[in-house]
Amino acid sequence: MPKTNISDSMRSVIGGELGRRTSFPITDSDIRRWVIAVYYPEEPPREYWDAEYAKSTRHGGIVAPRDFNPFAWMVAATAGPELDPEIDPHDPNRTELLLGAEPHNLKFQLNGGMEVEYGAPMRPGDVITAVTRLAGYREREGRLGLMLFTTQEETWTNQDDEVVQRRSNTVIRY
Amino acid sequence: MTQTTGLGDVKVGDDLPEFRRVTGLHNWNRFAGVNYEFVPIHMDDEAGREAGYPSAFGMGSLQWSYLHSLIYGWVGDQGTIVSIGCQFRNANTKGMTVTGKGKVTAVRDEGGRHLVDLDIWTEDQDGNKLAPGHATVELLD
Numbered sequence: 001m002p003k004t005n006i007s008d009s010m011r012s013v014i015g016g017e018l019g020r021r022t023s024f025p026i027t028d029s030d031i032r033r034w035v036i037a038v039y040y041p042e043e044p045p046r047e048y049w050d051a052e053y054a055k056s057t058r059h060g061g062i063v064a065p066r067d068f069n070p071f072a073w074m075v076a077a078t079a080g081p082e083l084d085p086e087i088d089p090h091d092p093n094r095t096e097l098l099l100g101a102e103p104h105n106l107k108f109q110l111n112g113g114m115e116v117e118y119g120a121p122m123r124p125g126d127v128i129t130a131v132t133r134l135a136g137y138r139e140r141e142g143r144l145g146l147m148l149f150t151t152q153e154e155t156w157t158n159q160d161d162e163v164v165q166r167r168s169n170t171v172i173r174y
Numbered sequence: 175m176t177q178t179t180g181l182g183d184v185k186v187g188d189d190l191p192e193f194r195r196v197t198g199l200h201n202w203n204r205f206a207g208v209n210y211e212f213v214p215i216h217m218d219d220e221a222g223r224e225a226g227y228p229s230a231f232g233m234g235s236l237q238w239s240y241l242h243s244l245i246y247g248w249v250g251d252q253g254t255i256v257s258i259g260c261q262f263r264n265a266n267t268k269g270m271t272v273t274g275k276g277k278v279t280a281v282r283d284e285g286g287r288h289l290v291d292l293d294i295w296t297e298d299q300d301g302n303k304l305a306p307g308h309a310t311v312e313l314l315d
Binding site for chain 1: 209225235251256
């Protein structure tokens, strides 16, 4: 069992930009399918899928739930470091591979936690851009061995440069 | 302190209406479909066991969505989530009944905004917390 999984090579890339993603325009069907999946097997709230009804709400139309992900099923544009197409985007070493650091070769990864501040809502037609950075590493012993905690910070803006959200996400690898 | 809104009086100690789902591949496959989250540990019991769990297990992102749905079920468009955070402590394995719960921990005014702080969490049918967290909601006039 290694004493640490955080190498000098990994430390040297903290703060690095992991990428920029720009979404395709959000559609009302994207939002409808999202809420059907989340609320399954119950019917999702009407204001998420009935455009006429949504006009009567505070927003005057359909808005996405705050947890909606506009980047699923491809993105319209990416910028920043690129992953070898042979590598699975869910590879646990993705962060290090993107930044050119030596991978630690941990096998499993879990979502450790998220903190988000919300700004402008997302509506059909919006185009969202996310910029992601590696914020840092820490580690501790856990039930399944030495656990590596990696924090990424991401800022989402819309086509009018309004901030939609700022999120900090921690991935646990072991 | 109490805030009176379309929700009625909101005060410290209030419980949010619960958000409850019996979970398994029907939920997770649908969520994988919308979030493009096709990861073996969420689809395949064998992969879940290799990762140290008794079965495949649900996505952290879906717990995240359940917490949002919990808050939305309470506040609707009478308010908006300002900030929210959670940890993913325990896996949502197959067959679990997951319940989102919440409690008002503070009611305050800040810069003319009516804010409500919440403890929120999801738990299994035995009361073990899966995704404990917190949120601040702004009540809208």
